[in-house]
């Protein structure tokens with residue numbers, strides 16, 4: 560049995576390639592992490608090296624102590640994952656204090672886990688807790704339409720959520736809790752990780768201004784689908800505002816309440832504010 564025949568490894572590789580094909584991963588852009596299930600750790604145990612050196616994460620994630628993650632490598636290209644996953648990804652273990660990790664498989668030609676490891680792990684820690692263990696995937700990508708909007712719309716959770724919800728009826732069903740927005744920050748460190756994981760307490764999606772997006776979900780399909788849905792809504796919004804500065808008609812706050820009722824989701828009222836004008840906010 561090859562490690563690439565194991566179901567979660569195949570799912571991870573497929574998601575990297577799907578993201579590449581969408582055009583969300585220029586050069587080494589973006590990163591993906593997956594928290595293994597206990598039975599998956601047993602499945603891959605024959606492949607694991609447990610003599611790796613413990614290294615600092617750069618932040619503390621005590622609620623993830625002892626967990627295993629599959630993650631993309633720093634400086635590695637999503638485009639190459641499908642060709643040689645052992646070169647561009649790794650499986651790592653978190654130590655008992657939640658401050659260190661060691662590589663147990665992969666990155667066979669050297670390298671480190673994703674430069675956004677602090678953000679990934681802090682998001683995982685928040686989501687593991689809030690979802691009672693259900694969320695396992697954190698995905699960071701650079702989709703062009705969402706990024707474009709961060710130059711044009713006010714950088715608030717309310718405006719981004721409402722404007723994107725209005726672009727497709729399914730949006731409030733796919734991301735009913737809304738979207739958080741982080742103003743421009745230096746990527747890769749603890750500070751942006753803290754800001755993002757704070758938003759992940761409320762939302763499954765966080766936008767980094769002039770950079771990209773983070774999504775959290777239970778599995779690869781749901782998390783990829785979430786990124787895809789938000790970016791599709793952003794693409795429609797870019798088209799709308801490229802044609803006109805004011806919508807002629809749209810989905811109204813009462814329409815959202817009606818959808819929420821019939822589809823059994825809760826949409827926070829803070830996103831259903833009255834607008835003073837149909838023009839671009």
Ligand code: 2HA
Nearest residue numbers: 587588589590675746
């Ligand atoms: O290059 O996307 O945010 C990887 C990244 C950093």
Ligand code: ZN
Nearest residue numbers: 588589770771
């Ligand atoms: Zn990035």
